[in-house]
Amino acid sequence: MSSETGETGKAGIIVAPEGANSMDKLAHSVLDDLLYNIVHDLLIKVHRDEKMARAATAAIKVEKLASDASESSTPDAKPDVRIETDAAIYEEGKVLLKGNPLKTTKEILCPRCHLPRLLHPTDGKGAKKQDQSIIYCKKHPYIEKPGYDIYGQTWVAPGPGRGKKKKDMEKKLDPDASPAPGEGGAKDRPPNVLSFPSATCSKCKRCILVTRLNNHMGSCIGNSGRNASRAAAQKISNGGSNGGSQNNDNTPPGSQKGTPLPASRAASPRKRDGDEFDEDGDDSDPNNPKKKKPKPNVLTKKVILKSKSQSQGQGPSNKKEKVKANSMLSMEQRVDDEDSKNSTVQVAPKKSTPKGTSPIKKLKINPSSKPPQPTSGPKKGSKRERDQESESSGTLSSPPQ
Amino acid sequence: MAARPATPASPKNSKVKAPQPGQPQYGCEHVQRLFNQDQATTNTSIQHYKMILRSIFDTTPLIPQTAKPMDSAAVTILTPTYLCLQCPSTLTEEDRAKHGHKKAHRFYVDSRSGGVYCQMCDDIVWDPTFEELRLRKIGTGTFSTNRKRKNEDELFAADPSKESPQYISTNTSIASCKANGLRGIYNAGATCYQNVVLQSFLHNPVLRNFYLSDGHQSSNCEIPHCLSCAMDDMFQDFYALENTNGYTAANILSGFWISDKKAFENLVTTKEQDAHEFFQFLAEELHERNGDGKKPETGSEHSCNCIIHQTFYGKLQSTTTCQHCGGVTNQVQSFLDLSLPLENLTQKRGKKNSGAAKGPAHMTLTECLDEEYIKSDKCEYRCHNCNSMQQARRQTAIKRLPNVLSIQLKRFEFKQGRNERAAKIDTPVHFPLQLNMLPYTNRARGGDVKDNYELARSCTYDLLSVVVHVGEIDTGHYVSYCRVGDQWFQFNDHKVELAQKSDVLGAKAYLLFYIIRSLT
Known part of the structure; x- marks a missing residue:
């Protein structure tokens, strides 16, 4: 359509320079149309997710009101009442939308736990303070913050002498990782700073720091020999109670x-x-x-x-x-x-x-x-x-x- | 082209989707009115919608992209058109309002997505009835609810008595909204090669569904140190607990150490190992725990109904044609993954580039696949007809595509000669988010499949996870990217971070996992 005459396509962003020949114009308008399509597809996807979530929220709310209004105690039964909100009507076990849920419904309820979803991350990029008075659904937006994971967690750098490797040294460079897992570290640390756990070796039942687990199992179970496993087996039978x-x-x-x-x-x-x-x-x-x-x-x-x-x-x-x-x-x-x-x-x-x-x-x-x-x-x-x-x-x- | 003639003579009345709790019955008030007029209107609306979806997804894009305004010549555009739900017109966005005004037709289908536009809302509406049809068309390609892929039926054979909501609610537990399977795995000392493979298993929907539906219950299994039980426990921990801390894969690790697989003896050391070898090890171990008990042999055909075979295994067919007598020999073998050599192509590129400017040599995944599964090579071969050694042409194609296609890019090659050390090929290989495998199947050899959109769609894969090796061959580190829904995550041992598509596509992949679209 636009390729016949115009210097650009539907998005109108990629414009051929003035005096460009017709092939140039065509190329520019094709590219511009493709850009439009990419944006269109993205928009459709986001629109779908958002509108369906809002429509479901409207439905959940009106269903909740309906089940509250009815005397019946069985949760599965469809209450025989008619309830109307700004966004939806509940009637004969059906939910009918009123108007566009994108306009009528502002929050999003979790379809599983029916609690409101937190819509912004609590930390990092795009963070907003959450309203402490509201109990939110436990599924939170993921956090995007350098040095932290998607839950806003970070890790205590492994202590000195614990098989320091390049990797460990890199972790130390993390801006906010507290360096010393020293005495009473667990209490001093903020709750989002985690330390490396220990795990029990399935063979000798000893508790091993996770970063050494592979090494330990290599010698305890692995091909360092029959003797190793024999010794471990004996240990289990002898001292099984030591936990x-x-x-x-x-x-x-x-x-x-x-x-x-x-x-x-x-x-x-x-x-x-x-x-x-x-x-x-x-x-x-x-x-x-x-x-x-x-x-x-x-x-x-x-x-x-x-x-x-x-x-x-x-x-x-x-x-x-x-x-x-x-x-x-x-x-x-x-x-x-x-x-x-x-x-x-x-x-x-x-x-x-x-x-x-x-x-x-x-x-x-x-x-x-x-x-x-x-x-x-x-x-x-x-x-x-x-x-x-x-x-x-x-x-x-x-x-x- | 269409799977079935969509004549209104179809005896069955079309039904609106039954009301679901927590969901509105209709997309908007206007769709509600449309579906509540009379049965005939409902029938034609749904049949028209199906027809439109077929023309969008099963034909050349030329048809839906050509708008035929009532008063002027047809025009084909790149940008979306709108197909009227109530008559056979296709309109541009500009003409849509005019058409609606004249004919009082209020619903149009977007030619790119198949979504329904309601003129009275002036918005796309996501009606549950229409949406179900659209998703089915995009997914399996058919509107019928019977699953298309046979494999999956065997895998999740439905017992009707177990499908009732009552049965489900009494026999399942609802996990917290926080439990989403996104956790890191602690590095137990040079075990990142295991972690990346475990993460790709954890975010593989087929394996996840198998384990979460008690496909292998660790409570019922009596094999000591069973790796499949360890997987079961791990899936439970990832998808049922609220814990966001990293996971300690102690049972996997000990199962791995205890495993007496002779073939993997050299794998069992405390040094960093090859992620691909671990993938093969884990796959074969899980096959033995869940499958027919036969050892999968490389180079032969092996069919098994176990979860691993249904997930990863496909079949290759190599065709050898004698150059002397023209006799053809076919050989079929099962494969767990496709290994694509990079060295030859890299060398070719090097020669080409050395003449011209020295740009960064890179290649694409499709080039590598072309090299292996489209081109043929010469070989010596003992022909039965000629009863002597003859020159032959050999060509390999995929006979049966797997549900999850795993591809290894052979970045680590043993260089013969000088000091015989393994070397890493660092050439970037561009790989797509969606991959059409049709050209590499032996069906593509048969005839003209170029315009068979249905067949092409059944061979379309979406990228699921990527394993990346960074650094040198001996001191390197593995990280992986996995997709959950539309969001990508980077897994670096215990750390999980959000990732952009550009991060994923810019990575120098070592292992790629693609999942067939019709399953998702």
């Missing part, structure tokens, strides 16, 4: 089977002492050599007691506490490594990390527990034996050397 406390550190598969009996015998008197202090179910596992090791003297025992009661007080389900403990672990371990250049730890620090949780934590809580260790002669001997079998035990025995 994922971080103290349930498992021993590397090799040492669990391989730890010679003499070691456990030698440790047994004190071991039992220790057991009385920590009521965590897993500690009664006599095959767990690591449990014995850090308890050669009274001083250490006290420390253990302290750490146990601490963790118990906070309950095994307190994930945040566990997260914190883990972060200390990693930091402490590095210190540990530096101390002991000749230790066997360097063999595979990665593997030992998720396993060595509890002993290292004890070290952290009372660093002075290191010096007394050498005094316990018989203990040391058994420790040495274990060193050859497990790099994780090595971590612990190294400081005395």
